[in-house]
Amino acid sequence: MNFIRTEIEDVVIVEPAIHGDERGYFVETFRQDKLSEFLGYTIDFCQDNESKSSYGVLRGLHYQLPPHAQTKLVRVIQGRVLDVAVDIRKGSPTFGQHVAVELSGENKRQLLVPRGFAHAFIVLADDTIFAYKVDAYYSPECDRGISYADKDLGIEWPMPLEEIKLSEKDTRQPELYETDDLFEYGVNYYA
Numbered sequence: 120m121n122f123i124r125t126e127i128e129d130v131v132i133v134e135p136a137i138h139g140d141e142r143g144y145f146v147e148t149f150r151q152d153k154l155s156e157f158l159g160y161t162i163d164f165c166q167d168n169e170s171k172s173s174y175g176v177l178r179g180l181h182y183q184l185p186p187h188a189q190t191k192l193v194r195v196i197q198g199r200v201l202d203v204a205v206d207i208r209k210g211s212p213t214f215g216q217h218v219a220v221e222l223s224g225e226n227k228r229q230l231l232v233p234r235g236f237a238h239a240f241i242v243l244a245d246d247t248i249f250a251y252k253v254d255a256y257y258s259p260e261c262d263r264g265i266s267y268a269d270k271d272l273g274i275e276w277p278m279p280l281e282e283i284k285l286s287e288k289d290t291r292q293p294e295l296y297e298t299d300d301l302f303e304y305g306v307n308y309y310a
């Protein structure tokens with residue numbers, strides 16, 4: 120299992136070892152000991168989520184505010200997505216910047232999206248099954264979003280915006296500059 124820091128160092132790509140044989144494959148999809156050793160602290164995941172989407176679905180950008188801020192360890196079981204994490208920590212040197220990584224059932228890559236980041240993915244194949252662990256329970260009261268179409272974010276979604284399929288909620292999310300519901304750089308949201 121490899122851990123690779125991205126251009127925003129708190130966002131980490133996880134590459135599990137894939138053991139293929141004549142039967143198929145075997146993968147360890149989560150090792151708390153190895154992740155803790157890499158990070159230097161332990162993330163206490165408590166909820167597992169799964170969603171299925173068709174080509175062109177975009178979910179996000181989503182996050183939960185404290186005291187229910189979430190770390191997400193996300194992966195694709197089947198299909199393909201472009202996964203995006205946006206730094207929404209006010210005062211961060213990378214505030215408003217993002218990391219975009221292709222995750223698929225084939226590459227089995229995962230992305231660790233820390234507290235303080237908004238998360239989204241766009242689905243690039245029909246019947247894509249997306250799975251993720253979170254370290255705080257779902258809280259509708261703390262649920263927030265930012266518009267995927269916010270030009271200041273500079274996210275290059277790999278399909279024309281008019282082909283993208285959204286939930287009703289995601290058609291009316293604010294742009295980053297319009298919201299004060301953000302995080303502060305330098306605050307330890309894991310304390």
Ligand SMILES: Cc1cn([C@H]2C[C@H](O)[C@@H](COP(=O)(O)OP(=O)(O)O[C@H]3O[C@@H](C)C(=O)[C@@H](O)[C@H]3O)O2)c(=O)[nH]c1=O
Pocket residue numbers: 168170178179180181182191238239240256257286288
């Ligand atoms: C996220 C979530 C939703 N729900 C419910 C609320 C609603 O009725 C239904 C669908 O919710 P949503 O439309 O918010 O689902 P979705 O758009 O898939 O939301 C997800 O998007 C990705 C990008 C993330 O990063 C996730 O954290 C989560 O916000 O499921 C739960 O019961 N528990 C949960 O943890």
